[in-house]
Amino acid sequence: MGTTQLETVPEPKYWHLKTVLSEALDSEFAVGEILPNERELAARFGVARATLRQALEQLELEGRLQRRRGVGTAVAPPRVGVDVGSESGPRSWPGAPGDAWHTEDHEQAPAPAAVARLLDTGAGTPVHAVRRSRTTGDQQVAAEILYVPADVVPALPAGQDPADSMAQRAARARAVLRELHRLDLQGQDRTVELGSARAEDARRLDRLPGAPVLVVTTRYIADGRTAAVSVATYRADTCRLSFSDADALPLAG
Template sequence: MGTTQLETVPEPKYWHLKTVLSDALDSEFAVGEILPNERDLAARFGVARATLRQALEQLELEGRLQRRRGVGTTVAPPRVGVEVGPAQGSGTAWPGAPGDAWHTEDHEEAVPPAPVGRLLGAPGTPVHAVRRSRTTGGQPVATEVLYVPGTCVPALRLSPADGAAAGAERAEAVLRELQQLPLESQERTVELGSARADDARRLDRLPGAPVLVVTTCYIAQGRTAGVAVSTFRADTCRLSFGDSEGIPALAG
């Protein structure tokens, strides 16, 4: 078989530089150490700063580097282990069930993003939005918004837009009401994304930092009763697919 066109394409400069930088991280730098500035690094390796930035962004995506506000680019620690799905042994469970490691923060009534609205079968309709967070070892690793239609928790009536209730107590009430529904199944998808400003602030990252977005649909009574959009730090969490009950994130 002859050589394909793809095989004749040279390796991009930034990709080769990424390999060189990765070797340097292993041999010259300790975890938490701040890297020299871009100008010095570009001069050391004889590359343009644009090429250097591409290599650094790839290393950040792979969890080797972290960009921190007011600090700079540092060598990342090993990825921590977290579980994306229900607590081990709990099987399929609603958010807030016993063993759930998420912290409930706030509640608002809002129109969900269009893709979530379509999953709920009610685009453009206000729903309950419960915000939760996740920490490991005191470090923020994930943030989540759970969207629940008012028809699924009828005991908690949606307020007019100008008088919507907010707060952790209201959020906890939504979770308690969900426990009353027979949960039939969960459907999850995972995709790579970039941190939006609000999520970046909550995760102590810079806007645009790589994140892993896990979207979970909770099915009850033959319909989608809730959609959780969980944003995990890609530099901290490595997701692996286990059984159908959850997606454990394993330590690196």
């Protein structure tokens, strides 16, 4: 077989540097150790800072490095295994016994356009938004917003008081979950995408805006319609996701 055009393309400088840096991480640095600043690293390896940044970004994406607010870039520990599929069983509503999430907050607000299409709600129509978080050990690894149309849980009065305390909003969030549990869950489907942390995601996960994240979107079906949509954002630098209700498929290694 002849040489393809792709095979003649030289390896990008940042990719070669990534390999060199990875070897240095293994031999010279301990987990949690802060790397020298970009100027020092660029001088050591004889590259432009733009090339260095590309290599560091790739290593962060692969889970070898973590950027910390106000601290710098540190060597990352091994990724934490997070089982997405069997938190409370493949046919359970969020908040069922065994659920690994902590319910935090509630508000009524329009869902993002993509979620509104899944829910078949009109643009700008307020829905229940339940915020939850997931922690492994002492580290928060994921943040979730569960969107539920108001007519799916009609027992809950519409509207909210801006003066409600955090405890009141958390209680209202738990009430939304209890009402969902009254419905017959017919099925669910799930998608996973690599994304970048938005400002809110970054704040909740203690990441920098734009940091790599894994976005897991779950659609819950009841009474022949989409009754709820969960958008869960996982830290890509620390998480290795598996789906035990499928075949324990690892998504990030």
